[in-house]
Amino acid sequence: MGVKCRNCPIRKLPLFDPMTSDEVEFMEHFKVGELSISPGAPILSEGGNTPQIYTALSGMGLRYKLLEDGRRQVISLVLPGDFIGLQAGVMNQMTHSVEATTSMRLCVFDRSELWNLFRTQPERAFDLTWLAANEERFLGEALAALGQRDAYELLAWALARIWRKLEALQMTNGDTTSLPYRQQDLADAMGLSLVHTNKTLAKLRAARLAIWADGKLTVPDIEELEEAGLCRDTPLGSRPLI
Template sequence: MVRKLEILTPMKEEDLSVLEQLEASTRKVPAGTELAVQGEPFGAVVVLRSGWAMRFKTLADGRRQITNFAIPGDVIGLYANMLVVADQSATTLTDVEIAEFPQEMMTDLFRDHPRLAAAFAWTAAREEAVLAEKVVCLGRRSAHERLSHLLLEMLRRLQMVQLTQGDRYVFPVTQELIADTLGLSAVHVNRTLSRLRAEGMIEVDGPVIHVKRVSELTDAADFDDLYLYSQRMPEGMRSRLAS
């Protein structure tokens, strides 16, 4: 979580101490573990320390839309103290290590640690921007553009928390899950992956994705990582919080 929040602003000793308290209680859980259930009350706030999870909504007939993938540093239930029930579900995709803390600690953080509160608000703003970008993908982009955009987004997000090797990263997601993310059939995803490989844009080795021609794929997907909010906190905001 420190690695992620330091993208926004350097952490002071007091900030690091608070984050250490939030991540003090950790445990390992297997793949397929529910971290939040749509329509049910939130439990503790969860910080993903290792592994992957997914957030999704399910329709009455069982159809599923994956809204986002959670990677190390992401928080599930960030605003659990403000919501009566979870608006979407979250389930681990791999074996993970999580840290948990009571919802009330988030309320205390907003009251007592405004710099950290601003950093967490930034993560929420980024989640909103990611969802807005997904609406554009589902509504206006072709299958080729959707898949290219997703692969670039995950590359950029993982680079921000130092979990890539150059332009390679582990993507532990099946084609069926990609289909539920992009609003496509699994067959269509398979064909589009094959096309990207044939074009020399990517290389797939099991769960490892190598984006071989980042610049060309970026142009093809009309990808602009501005929505991932990878810039530092504006100086005006930093100075006001420090005063």
């Protein structure tokens, strides 16, 4: 059934708050298994109500919503350590879908045990609320980005945010990291057309702010990129892991 939480590959990253041995023990009870899925596979569907909720262990995915006419809005990326299915857990209803972009490994929890978590582990419950509030924070920022920035600023903002997150996850290697999404994915996240996204990425490349090609992102100078993206906020401190 995969690794025990005490040997969790990502728990030790400095990005995540340390856990007491008591908490680790509870998590080992809460965890019911591991799931490996293939690129393109759906994880949760909008409107659905699955008995299982997850934490991403490895790989990358997408959260998105579909409009009836087929337009797609990518809400956020799913990266290791991200909790998947909070809405299903507390509201019995997903309002967006989640799918794997690369192959992924997921830590599986039993939704019906969530109430038990609130009853017996108030600190873990607090952490869960922290994660929800953090998601709200991110979406607020994204909303401000879509609403107020032009395409060039917007893509610089997005790539800078992604870079910082991958950096905190120690998934960068020098000035390069793997970013296995398609331009269409980023376009749908930014509310831009594919064509315009492509041309604007070319400008960022020409400016040597961010070079994204063949699934690899290279950022020569993250601070310059952040400046281009008007990234004022977000020191990105440590956070809980569920």
